[in-house]
Amino acid sequence: xxxxxxxxxxxxxxxxxxxxxxxxxxxxxxxxxxxxxxxxxxxxxxxxxxxxxxxxxxxxxxxxxxxxxxxxxxxxxxxxxxxxxxxxxxxxxxxxxxxxxxxxxxxxxxxxxxxxxxxxxxxxxxxxxxxxxxxxxxxxxxxxxxxxxxxxxxxxxxxxxxxxxxxxxxxxxxxxxxxxxxxxxxxxxxxxxxxxxxxxxxxxxxxxxxxxxxxxxxxxxxxxxxxxxxxxxxxxxxxxxxxxxxxxxxxxxxxxxxxxxxxxxxxxxxxxxxxxxxxxxxxxxxxxxxxxxxxxxxxxxxxxxx
Amino acid sequence: xxxxxxxxxxxxxxxxxxxxxxxxxxxxxxxxxxxxxxxxxxxxxxxxxxxxxxxxxxxxxxxxxxxxxxxxxxxxxxxxxxxxxxxxxxxxxxxxxxxxxxxxxxxxxxxxxxxxxxxxxxxxxxxxxxxxxxxxxxxxxxxxxxxxxxxxxxxxxxxxxxxxxxxxxxxxxxxxxxxxxxxxxxxxxxxxxxxxxxxxxxxxxxxxxxxxxxxxxxxxxxxxxxxxxxxxxxxxxxxxxxxxxxxxxxxx
Numbered sequence: 001x002x003x004x005x006x007x008x009x010x011x012x013x014x015x016x017x018x019x020x021x022x023x024x025x026x027x028x029x030x031x032x033x034x035x036x037x038x039x040x041x042x043x044x045x046x047x048x049x050x051x052x053x054x055x056x057x058x059x060x061x062x063x064x065x066x067x068x069x070x071x072x073x074x075x076x077x078x079x080x081x082x083x084x085x086x087x088x089x090x091x092x093x094x095x096x097x098x099x100x101x102x103x104x105x106x107x108x109x110x111x112x113x114x115x116x117x118x119x120x121x122x123x124x125x126x127x128x129x130x131x132x133x134x135x136x137x138x139x140x141x142x143x144x145x146x147x148x149x150x151x152x153x154x155x156x157x158x159x160x161x162x163x164x165x166x167x168x169x170x171x172x173x174x175x176x177x178x179x180x181x182x183x184x185x186x187x188x189x190x191x192x193x194x195x196x197x198x199x200x201x202x203x204x205x206x207x208x209x210x211x212x213x214x215x216x217x218x219x220x221x222x223x224x225x226x227x228x229x230x231x232x233x234x235x236x237x238x239x240x241x242x243x244x245x246x247x248x249x250x251x252x253x254x255x256x257x258x259x260x261x262x263x264x265x266x267x268x269x270x271x272x273x274x275x276x277x278x279x280x281x282x283x284x285x286x287x288x289x290x291x292x293x294x295x296x297x298x299x300x301x302x303x304x305x306x
Numbered sequence: 307x308x309x310x311x312x313x314x315x316x317x318x319x320x321x322x323x324x325x326x327x328x329x330x331x332x333x334x335x336x337x338x339x340x341x342x343x344x345x346x347x348x349x350x351x352x353x354x355x356x357x358x359x360x361x362x363x364x365x366x367x368x369x370x371x372x373x374x375x376x377x378x379x380x381x382x383x384x385x386x387x388x389x390x391x392x393x394x395x396x397x398x399x400x401x402x403x404x405x406x407x408x409x410x411x412x413x414x415x416x417x418x419x420x421x422x423x424x425x426x427x428x429x430x431x432x433x434x435x436x437x438x439x440x441x442x443x444x445x446x447x448x449x450x451x452x453x454x455x456x457x458x459x460x461x462x463x464x465x466x467x468x469x470x471x472x473x474x475x476x477x478x479x480x481x482x483x484x485x486x487x488x489x490x491x492x493x494x495x496x497x498x499x500x501x502x503x504x505x506x507x508x509x510x511x512x513x514x515x516x517x518x519x520x521x522x523x524x525x526x527x528x529x530x531x532x533x534x535x536x537x538x539x540x541x542x543x544x545x546x547x548x549x550x551x552x553x554x555x556x557x558x
Contacts, residue, residue, distance in 0.1 A: 019384055022462055023384040042400055122308060125537065126490075133511060137522055140522075243492040246492075261403055281404040
């Protein structure tokens, strides 16, 4: 049977069973919604990224790659990319490292594991806006918890203005990002730690390995695929950060927390440069895509899509 | 980890006069007046209603449409199946930032700005939902379908009468994920609503913070209000939720 004939036979077989019409009905809502709200916008934003348009006037003009060129040359955009990168890497590295330590401690037989799990997971399910509002209060100079706590500990707060301070603002935003994510990492790590055979540790203990040596030579190597996965997932997620910054600092002070998501939003919905904003979207896409490809390479297509 | 939450809760119960007292977690006197005041200062009831309608619509849509599509991918034979599934999965790695502007333009063209349709319809289906349900269906024995078929059930009848009733935990997981995502969403509602009456809780809270930036007791009352529903859903569904996170590595 030729390939064509096989396809035709398969089709006829499926058709006879009533699969094709049932599938068409079952898939219709999904296909229509995807086409209108995912596929078409994706193509259209590619088109917009080579146009100059304010979203209102009837004429758009084709500018080729000028929008992209302007982005490369724009100090504002380069600053935003730098800030986003700094945020992303800090949240990924510190967040994953801290969660590994906590997960190992939780796994080493602390009682009430479920309670801890719940506690660490609370920030994950809280809305970013609510979290950001609360953290803004904690970091209020003078009356916020941070200052009061420092004073109670006998440390005179250095009295930085926290979120209004160019050195501190981004660090605080990073802290919120880490705090918000860490519970997710811990849950994944705990699942992974439980898969390490107990015998490995027992054998190492017999050979005289201490706690640190066991952690260093058994836990870390065996858990490293999960570490890599979590780092990559954190990078993809953090790169798209928007709401924490929108609520806590709105990009300030003097652009030190201006991330690309915020810049894109502003470019599109405050200054109405839809072409530039779309080009920005595609630069973000390209970066996220590259990281996703790394993920595919290490974890295969299936896990990458999870 | 929880201290910010406790802090938020105490503060929301503190009379303003005690605001600057040392931050002991247990307030010396409880008062609910902050809630009433916050509720009066901004139309939180309206925000709640909007969020509830949006979230309800999204959850219903995802449960029905995602599971329908997942059924086609798990059980039916049709040409182009693998390709279509791949396209759906592929959309998961497109950052929302990329499609934000055209999605807004479509909503605008449809005349849907400031409507529930704008908040709900684009979110009624998700590739993640389809993927999750397909995985779940593959664990349901095919013999059940075949038995029903012999009894004369149609394809969609099998989905509705056999598959759906057996998918309780899977559907619950999907519903919880969809709920968390919809209730906490910020960027999309921010873009497609201008009318203060169409604001969701998250938007309302952000705007409230802008306007009442220094009235911390009120602000915290608003924050507790915004956080409560997801906390409740999470507490109820945490067993499924944490399990499925650990298994699939999916974030809410």
